[in-house]
Amino acid sequence: MKKFVLLFLLGIMAAAACGPLPTLTGAPVTLVPRVTPTQSPAPSNNLTVLAASSLTESFTALGRAFEAAHPGVTVDLSFGGSQTLLTQLLNFAPADIFASADTRTMQALIDAGHTSSGKLTIFARNQLALVVPAANPAGIASLQDLANPGVKLVIAGSSVPVGNYTLKLLDNINNDASFSSDTVKKIVQNVVSYEDNVKAVLAKVLLGEADAGIVYATDITPETRDSLKVITIPAGLNVTADYPIAVIARSPNQDLAKSFVDFVLSADGQAILAGYGFLPPE
């Protein structure tokens, strides 16, 4: 009995000492894309879709519709920040399809050779929206009012696509002659928090902690509409977000994945996206 225990322990020791140690210490968090030829697993009737957080509601609906049109097929969806999903894909997370909230993230995946087509396919567009709590405590009626002293503005940080779009919007204001030259400076001084995702920005506005927040137009849903007031951003200043989609090169289900992308681009798929506030691609 004792010998058995000892052998067992030695086995664990050997496994611990030889197995995981070198790989774990030798290759810490890998963010550098490496493409190695891997043997494709057998095709299945399961599609794994990684999609940006802002696609949560719309892609859930698209997945269900695709399943209904293809009996026996199941669509597994995983949502997260585009940047986080990119990191996972570059580290060979198993997936068939990727849909991101900006072209920069998708381009990084294409450049690393992880997509089947190697092309940017835009399936939808989104715009920014300026939202304030329904009570509008800071009395905000226009973009200009964001520069008023004491306004508490919450935006997303530049680590996520929506944060970059927000910076682009500020850039557009800066280049617009109808705003005074220090408007953007004053707006930036009013920022009290750079949240790490768009839903956190929305939550701070819904709770009334922020006087104003900049989110996606698609974040204004039937559930949130009553607690918010939407301030129009002039079309000439607003920033348009392009949403690309791609089949992952190592996916064993190339044909099925391709037909999901075709479905998203089809009239039926576009109608579902429009129902959630997305604009069609140009």
Added chain:
Amino acid sequence: MSVPRSRSPLRAGWAWQLLTLPMLLFILIPLTALFTRAAPREIIATLNQTQVRQAVGLSLVTSLISAAVTLALGTPLAYFLSRPGRRLYRLVDTIVDLPTVLPPSVAGVALLLAFGRQGLIGRFLGVQIPFTTLAVIIAQTFVAAPLYIKAAAVGFSAIDPELQQAAALDGASPWQVFRHISAPLAWMGLVSGLVMTWARALGEFGATILFAGNFPGRTQTMPLAIYIGFEVDLNEAVTLSLILVVFSFIVLILLKSFLQRGIQVPERKISTPSDLR
């Protein structure tokens, strides 16, 4: 189990020591991996970034204030909890446990609903707490204070009540009993509890990002900078992680040797009473 105790104590000890290795390695390997990622030159370059230095400074200041607030406001509660016979003891004890067992995100939402601008208490305050450094301290104190309170209560409860009663009989006021009898005798529990609270405050993430938001220099503590940095600048995340690991290791090991001495000194006194020269 039926083996007589005297037969092979050494071999049993050896096997037992082997059994400690898997868990020890499990803890050690990820921490070691942090060190393999960062080159010293990169660490120094990252340390010179304003945002990194702001995060380190903010973390140190807020966690120390949180520990001080906990000491001032938590000690009376710990004193109360040191006597299990008291009325409502179990209820108070359980309430104090709650912040430790709940996820910090629950704490963040709860703090927003209490101290937010439209919160239970916040709506009467006239000033907005969220998005300020004060919010960071509140979040840290809420999550970390129970560690001190529980440790200090254990420290107080180890005191022989007769000592306190004797002092009271000799005319000492309750404050004098606390100041000259209870606190000196329970100091080890107080110090170790306070350090655990400070360390927990230093690592606080979930409640802070929800309640205080993320603003460099104002509410972005080291854990927040690590989380944001993971997506933008991995070097920054790794450097800050390393600082936290090394710093926590040094503080904990110093505390342990300090407490060790605290235990040994009275023992020596007791075991060699004739040693007084």
